[in-house]
Amino acid sequence: MEAQNYVWEGAIPLQIHLHESEVTTFPPPPPALILAPRIGYLPLLIALIKPYFSSALPPGVDTLWFDYKGLPLKWYTPTGVLFDLLCAEPERPWNLSVHFRGYPANKLIPCEGEDAVKWSFINSLKEAAYIINGNCKNIMNMSQSDQVELWRSVMNGNVEAYQRVSSKLKLGTVEDEYSVKPQQGTCETDTTGQVKTGRIPIRLYVCRVSEDFDDVEDVPKIDSWGKISFINRPVEIHKEEGKYFTLHDAIKALLPEFFSEKTLIESPSQEGEDKNNIPSEDASDSKAEEVVNVCNDVEASSTSNAEIKIVRIQGIEPKLEIPFSWVVNNLMNPDYFLHICLYVKVANLNTA
């Protein structure tokens, strides 16, 4: 619960600048400072942003879109994911430019407003349901009021309301002995009855970097979406005796091409007090690392020297040995998808 609360409460400070091409007043309006929920979507912020800039806009119809350092931002991706993906070194506040005119229809899918975002969310939900249950009956049979309440709870960040509705969907949680079981009676009965160990919907965002880097601040800027690959593959959790399914396992399952038999992930130095743990954990896995490195070195030709540099979920970089089931249950987005951002170093960018 605690983690879920953190996830639902998470918000990214944005400093939103009106793009200079659309400034019609002098002096230009100051940027708007906004906290954008991580689990929310950028178009939903129009109500907060518009008042700041409405007086400075040139005449016309508003078509809202954002860009980060020239890169138009995809609106159906949760804000948190975008941040984690595009800012290797987290930039707080995140400086975005907002546009009200000149929607780049050749680069972005059109977004007509809040409803478009809602339907995109529902669509993701259906997709997740399908992956989990094999059908999305429960989503399609959702009553109008449930739908509305579900969406509203997402927009408002109301986790209790969300759980009330989402529990009816019987999308189940992964059995996870590590998470704090939910305490509501109804939910408990639901979840205990619907525990599945099945397929997990995953959205994997892989950012390929051509050069090696040691520090996040050295990560080169992403200037086109071409450098990012989107992988929508579910992960099946295999229960092995004596061993729990780790995050690492999941990633391996998702990107087998980046791993030969064993992968070696070089975790960047993390801030805070976990630094101490890392070496120990590293030590425990050092063998594995070495192996991976060796493997990497050995199989450079087969894997084209891919190296996973950063794994980010919900703004944190969990240890790779963290139980995947905990990750799924606690860090998934309201659309029942787990969004994972990956920074991978590839020797040459030609690899898929």
Add this chain to the structure above:
Amino acid sequence: MFAFRSQEEIAREAIKHALKALRRRHLVEEGAHGPALIALSIPIISQGSEWKEKAENLETELQQCYKAQSRLSEQLVVEVAESRASKALLKENESQIVSLQEELTQSRDECSQLKADLEEKIEALELIVSENHQIRAQLEEMIAKAKNAEAENKMLIDRWMLQKMEDAERLNEANALYGHLIDQLKASGLEKLARQQVDGVVRRSEEGAEFFMDSIVPTSYKHKINAHEGGCASILFEYNSSKLVSGGQDRSIKLWDTNTGTLSNTLYGCLGSVLDLSITHDNRSVIAASSSNNLYVWDIQSGRVRHTLTGHTDKVCAVDVSKISSRHVVSAAYDRTIKVWDLQKGYCTNTIIFHSNCNSVAFSTDGQTIFSGHIDGNLRLWDIQTGKLLSEVAAHSLAAVTSISVSRSGNIVLTSGRDNMHNLFDIRSLEVCGTLRASGNRVASNWSRSCISPDENYVAAGSADGSMYIWSISKADIVSTLKEHTGSVLCCSWSGIGKPLASADKNGVVCIWA
């Protein structure tokens, strides 16, 4: 070497690590920025909400104000309209008042005027009424006076009439006396005569009796004279002689000796054609009636015109002179008058007006009565003194009388009419004592003259066919027809000595029959 941890420991460590990372993230992201943004926005929000509230309040106030204003403006419109209406009404009323005042003053003036007039009229009326009374009184006086005057008048007339009647009675008495005396005279004369006859000596001492001879019925003509050109309308013999006087169209009067048939004298001076002739009993004067409205009196011996009698206004168609006095001449003209003239005085002494024109006149033997024959066929008798109509006889019914001849004795009058009949009247009774007619005898003109023989046995008349007819009175039949004239015979005359008989025609030829 480090201790081999169990999977579970590793897992839990990883989870703890993740949680810590989440917490750190929270602190860095929303934990740090959230409160700051909130703190920044609070005043804005509060202000915003304040402003919003204010704005809302003001808006509601404004709305209320608008509502109030609209209500007020509606009211105002209504009020303005009403006030306008009132003003208009007021103006109307004012103007009405003014006009009414004017009317009132006018009426007052009129009223006072009328009063004044009325008073005047009343005064005038009273005046008139009094005058009326006065006049009425006067009228009554006048009426009374008039009545008196009428009564007086009547009385006077009555008295006058009475006087007149008394005068007339006296006159009548005088006349009666006179007549009586005359009768006595006559009676004495007759006595004388009777004595004479008884004496055996027939003394024809009656007036004119010495000349009495039997009339001889002529059988043929002795002379045929072209006497006048144009026609001879009138001939007559001198008293008891065979001298013939003729007057014609040629304005001359010729005297003929019928024994020889020669002209002995001609009298000039007539200005018109001679329509009728008359000779005084002493054979000294000839009177001619002329178509020139005049009568001319000649003295035969001198041959000069002694009188011209003027007064008629139309042609004079008949003339006769009194046998007794030779002074009185009667003439008839087509101006419907019969005039009596006094030759000594030289003018007309009496004029008789009658509606029917007179064709022929004749004096009675005593000279007191005039016989006139009119176009209406009546024979009338007039008193010469008074000019009054004495009697009237229908001589010829519906035919004009053309000739009147008085017999020598004065007892019989012969009238000829256009009905081609010749009537003999007894003078005293005015009854027809004989009618003579003939089949071929047609009276030629309105003034064709017939005559009686001196012995009163025969009547001679000319005809339009130019023949002379002679009737016997006693036989009442034709005894002789004398044809010689070529033109219609206009007049004839029988000499007082019994012969000859003379006739004249339209051609102016005079035939002497013996």
